[in-house]
Amino acid sequence: MIRFIAKRALGLVVVLFCVITITFFLVRLMPGGPFDRERKLSPHIEKELLAKYKLDGPLTQQYVDYLGDVLHGDLRLSTKYRNRSVNEILRDCLPVSALLGGIAFWVSTVAGVLLGSLAAARQHTWIDRGAMLAALFAISLPSFVIGPLLVLLFAIYIPLFPVGGWGTIQSLILPSITLAAPYTAYIARLTRGSMLEVLSQDYIRTARAKGLSERKVIYKHALRVAILPVVSFLGPLAANLLTGSIVVESIFSIPGAGGFFVNSVLNRDGFLLAGVVIVYCTLLVVFNLVVDIVYGFLDRRIVLYG
Amino acid sequence: MDSRSPWLRLRRNQAVLLSSVVLLFMAAVAVFGPELMQAHAGDVSRDSFLPPSRQHFFGTDLNGRDLLYRVLLGARISLAVGIAGAAVSFVIGIVYGMVAGYAGGRADSLMMRFVDVLYAIPRLIFLLILISALDPIVHHFMETHGLQGLAPYSKIVILVFCLGLTEWLTMARIVRGQTLSLKSQQYVLAARSVGQSHRNIIFQHLLPNVLGIALVYLTLTVPAVILDESFLSFLGVGVQAPLASWGLLLSDAAQVINPIKGYWWLLVFPALAMSLTLLALNFLGDGLRDALDPRGRR
Numbered sequence: 001m002i003r004f005i006a007k008r009a010l011g012l013v014v015v016l017f018c019v020i021t022i023t024f025f026l027v028r029l030m031p032g033g034p035f036d037r038e039r040k041l042s043p044h045i046e047k048e049l050l051a052k053y054k055l056d057g058p059l060t061q062q063y064v065d066y067l068g069d070v071l072h073g074d075l076r077l078s079t080k081y082r083n084r085s086v087n088e089i090l091r092d093c094l095p096v097s098a099l100l101g102g103i104a105f106w107v108s109t110v111a112g113v114l115l116g117s118l119a120a121a122r123q124h125t126w127i128d129r130g131a132m133l134a135a136l137f138a139i140s141l142p143s144f145v146i147g148p149l150l151v152l153l154f155a156i157y158i159p160l161f162p163v164g165g166w167g168t169i170q171s172l173i174l175p176s177i178t179l180a181a182p183y184t185a186y187i188a189r190l191t192r193g194s195m196l197e198v199l200s201q202d203y204i205r206t207a208r209a210k211g212l213s214e215r216k217v218i219y220k221h222a223l224r225v226a227i228l229p230v231v232s233f234l235g236p237l238a239a240n241l242l243t244g245s246i247v248v249e250s251i252f253s254i255p256g257a258g259g260f261f262v263n264s265v266l267n268r269d270g271f272l273l274a275g276v277v278i279v280y281c282t283l284l285v286v287f288n289l290v291v292d293i294v295y296g297f298l299d300r301r302i303v304l305y306g
Numbered sequence: 307m308d309s310r311s312p313w314l315r316l317r318r319n320q321a322v323l324l325s326s327v328v329l330l331f332m333a334a335v336a337v338f339g340p341e342l343m344q345a346h347a348g349d350v351s352r353d354s355f356l357p358p359s360r361q362h363f364f365g366t367d368l369n370g371r372d373l374l375y376r377v378l379l380g381a382r383i384s385l386a387v388g389i390a391g392a393a394v395s396f397v398i399g400i401v402y403g404m405v406a407g408y409a410g411g412r413a414d415s416l417m418m419r420f421v422d423v424l425y426a427i428p429r430l431i432f433l434l435i436l437i438s439a440l441d442p443i444v445h446h447f448m449e450t451h452g453l454q455g456l457a458p459y460s461k462i463v464i465l466v467f468c469l470g471l472t473e474w475l476t477m478a479r480i481v482r483g484q485t486l487s488l489k490s491q492q493y494v495l496a497a498r499s500v501g502q503s504h505r506n507i508i509f510q511h512l513l514p515n516v517l518g519i520a521l522v523y524l525t526l527t528v529p530a531v532i533l534d535e536s537f538l539s540f541l542g543v544g545v546q547a548p549l550a551s552w553g554l555l556l557s558d559a560a561q562v563i564n565p566i567k568g569y570w571w572l573l574v575f576p577a578l579a580m581s582l583t584l585l586a587l588n589f590l591g592d593g594l595r596d597a598l599d600p601r602g603r604r
Contacts, residue, residue, distance in 0.1 A: 015426045022432075026439045140585045142533055144540045144553070145577040148560045152570055156563070243430040247540060251560055261431070262541050265438045277431055285426055 005293065012285045019281045020070060020274070024063055027270040053079055053271070066274075075275035080267045086275035089260060094279070096166065097249070097256035101241045103176045108183035108237065113223070113230060115184070116191025120226075121218050123196065131188060138185035143244055147178040147251040164253040175252045179244050183237055187230055195226040231295050235288040242280055313597075322593035325586035332583050336385050339378035358571050365571040368562055373555075373571060377579050380550040384580070387465055387551070388532035394470020395531070396524050399477025404516065406478070407485025408508060418482065421475050429472045430537060436468045437543050458549065465544055469531045480523055484516050522598055526591035529584045536580065552580040 050056045054065060054076065069076060075086035115135075119128040138146070154174060155163045162171045198204065199222055207217045246258035253259075257276055264273040317323070356366040364373035406417040445460045447453075456463075488494060489512070497507050536553025538544035540560075545551040559572035 015423050018423055019427055022427075023435065026435050029439045029443075136585075137581075140588060141577075141581050142536065142584075144536070144556050144560065145573075145581060148556065148563055148573050149577065151560075152563060152573060239428050243428050246430075247537065250541065262434070262543075265434050265543060268438070273435065277435070280428060280431060281426075284428065288426070 008289050012289060015285055016282060020278055023274045023277045024066055027274055028059060053077055076271040078269055078272040080269040086272050090275060090279060093255055093257045093260055096254060097245055097258060100175055100256060101245055104179035104241055107176060107180040108187055112184045112187025113191050116188040117195055117218060117223060120192045120195035135185035135188050138181045143178050143247050146181055147248060150174050150178055166254050175248050175254060179248045190229050190233060191226060194229045195222060198222045198226045231298060235291045238287045239284050319593045321589045325589040328582055328586040332381060335378055336381035340375060343375050364575045367572060373575055376550045376555055377575055380552045380555050381579060383545055383549060383551045384532050384535060387462060387535045388528045390466040391469035391531035392524055392527040394466060395473035395477055395527055399474035400481050400520055403478040403481025404485050407482040421478055425475055433468055433472055433538060434543055437464055440464050461546055465535055469534055473527055473531055477523055481516050481520055484519055485512055488512055488515050518598060522594045525594055529587040552576050
């Protein structure tokens with residue numbers, strides 16, 4: 001177990017190193033510096049600006065410096081939002097994204113597992129068919145269709161919720177639903193499939209023969225095994241929620257990291273862009289590792305070895 | 307009840323039949339639709355935000371352009387990008403997967419580790435960066451090499467290239483697995499023992515058997531690429547006006563819907579066209595997979 005974790009942690013470092021390197025060079029590859037404006041800057045000022053943002057010197061030297069700064073936890077200054085460091089920006093906007101993502105994460109796993117088990121328990125009934133049809137649609141519709149449709153229905157025609165914004169509990173509901181919908185559907189399908197498989201196994205027949213109530217059989221005995229595929233989906237789920245939240249934040253104008261990310265791409269704000277990417281990837285890779293470890297504890301049949 | 311022939315199984319699957327009809331229809335209107343409409347339907351006019359009427363079946367948008375025309379143009383570009391991007395990923399995935407699977411051993415495990423690393427990186431995030439880094443370069447290249455006429459399409463070329471470059475991972479894994487299992491089959495061993503060249507074995511014995519499963523997966527890659535393209539266009543990094551793609555239309559709709567007025571047609575029609583196409587493609591891919599691989603059926 002310890003060897004497994006150590007080996008995976010090493011892999012994590014490799015992935016992060018690749019991410020930082022690729023991001024850095026892609027950002028520096030972008031033609032047109034961050035200070036290109038309509039009016040040409042005087043060479044003197046431009047030189048000073050480049051020095052301030054540590055964009056001077058040979059590229060390899062810049063790269064080594066940047067790597068060093070990142071290792072010290074300094075993600076440098078944003079070139080667009082003058083005089084704000086990337087660390088500051090992230091400190092402000094990450095909690096917003098984390099809240100939204102966290103809600104969507106719990107909603108989609110809990111609702112997905114419940115719906116999936118329900119559908120499996122009532123296989124071949126209209127509940128099952130209805131749930132699975134709804135799931136199919138929720139998976140096929142991208143969030144930038146679901147989101148505006150929800151706004152149209154529940155914020156404009158039936159004004160229950162605000163159109164966008166951030167700060168109130170009401171303003172959280174539509175974005176969370178938009179973000180969670182496709183993954184709830186996916187998890188419901190996953191749970192249903194694996195539940196059906198588990199329900200056909202011998203130990204479930206034993207449990208039923210023992211006279212346990214159907215509810216106990218399903219939610220106590222079967223679910224424990226049927227949930228395993230869902231656990232292994234949690235890693236990709238986190239990744240999808242991250243990228244999904246970029247779109248959802250832009251639909252509902254939520255001041256989260258996703259909006260800054262898109263703007264940093266459009267503004268060629270290199271260090272902000274690199275900072276968001278590094279934070280995203282770190283979160284993801286660490287989360288994946290945690291999921292793998294949890295999986296190992298849940299399913300004793302699996303031997304983790306490096 | 308199941309027939310042995312995959313073709314018969316496929317034809318019996320009604321969802322697949324329906325999807326094929328939808329897709330053929332969509333492809334036909336995408337290719338011929340914009341040409342059949344009035345000459346100036348796609349031009350900017352003063353009639354902005356007209357609701358659907360007999361003159362404009364889908365209504366008009368902010369700039370007074372006919373929405374039906376925009377949706378058809380969007381269909382053309384979205385489908386073209388989807389197919390071309392998937393084709394790029396198809397080629398990369400097959401070559402990479404076959405090389406890894408056929409080489410085996412250390413080269414294989416190294417190549418697959420690389421795929422694992424790429425898997426760990428959120429694809430769409432890197433697409434965003436890749437496109438914004440490459441776009442000015444290609445644009446500049448086209449302008450300076452006498453391809454000014456193509457310059458408006460530089461974004462599309464980039465999209466196809468980048469989407470193909472990021473979507474091949476699963477394809478490579480599938481192809482590599484298939485190659486590995488084929489390689490140890492007796493007819494391949496026989497071919498090798500009579501002294502056939504690697505090239506012969508790869509192109510005559512392995513490739514034809516890998517193609518089937520790869521083609522099935524290709525039908526599932528097309529909707530994925532279309533979805534990615536619309537994601538990028540929605541965020542403003544993909545296709546740009548006056549061209550259109552479904553993602554761009556939806557993004558335009560989302561922007562004007564936020565004020566008090568609900569211009570529902572701007573949202574509903576592009577969403578409908580896109581969702582129908584994606585659903586049909588997914589059904590078709592699933593159906594093909596089920597038909598060719600009965601073990602994989604639920």
